[in-house]
Amino acid sequence: MPTPRSKQICLQATPYYHCVSRCVRRAFLCGKDKVTNTCYEHRREWIECRLLFLAKVFCIDICAYAVMSNHVHVVLHIDHDKVKSLTDSEVINRWHKVCKGTLLTQQFAKGDDIHQSLLPTLTSTIEIYRQRPFDISWFMRLLNEPIARQANAEDNCTGRFWEGRFTSQALLDEAALAACMAYVDLNPVRAGMAKTPEKSAHTSIKLRVKAAIKGEQPKALMPFVGNPRKDMPNGLPFKLDEYIQLVDLTGRVIRDDKAGHIENTLPTIINRLNISTDSWLRLTTEFEKQFKGAVGQQASLEQFSELQQRRRQNITSSQQLFG
Incomplete structure (x- = not known):
């Protein structure tokens, strides 16, 4: 039986969540259907525009996203304090x-x-x-419903377009957040849809690289504000240049389709998070395979299970991959 949404979202534990919506029909959300030879590539822009629009309406920040051929990844941050100030x-x-x-x-x-x-x-x-402005279920509902209606109208059919539920994973600490964001940003590279992260159309990493060239950060996405410190501003707890470098280096290894190793000149973000290079490669290629629920280091998972009053999940994977 699926876990109730109330058990998956816990703001006391973390404001960060990884959500995935998958298309239920053979006809793709985006890309090209090899059977009918019909191209649905334009639908990727539909969902990207809708996603960035909703971020302006809701008190939910977008940390990372990737629009794939038959599913969509988003890493979200719930800004509960902003809701209180409205x-x-x-x-x-x-x-x-x-x-x-x-x-x-x-x-x-x-x-x-x-x-x-x-x-x-x-x-x-x-x-x-x-x-509702900080409710992920409403966010995903208002993201998916208009896309389903548009796709059904274009396909001249009725019925479900998406699976009945989107999946949601709580990201309990910095290590889980960094690994999940990189996993999402590198999805098109891993799937062979793009050769490099910055050339991955309709992804957050492309927006970030494009803005970084101008010395800026995209306003539509949650900004990077550097490593944790006193009086930390609201934003992602990493350095932008280190994260982009890390994703680029990881993407090169994934693109080469080798078990290999990442260069020794890895940004200090990996050392700070206590993740080995081998574990990092597994996390950025098998994140959903390794974790089926909340994700984080062992201490974070134990605290989350106590808050939720439920058994611990993913302890073995956490011990293996997060040190």
């Missing part, structure tokens, strides 16, 4: 960007007078809407 008007206006809301919320957004008897209903509705 006013009632901001909550309503954000929600109206993706859904119509109710007649009452529409009147409130226009600044119309609300009858005294309807105020409790309005307050209750706003509280419901306030829970």
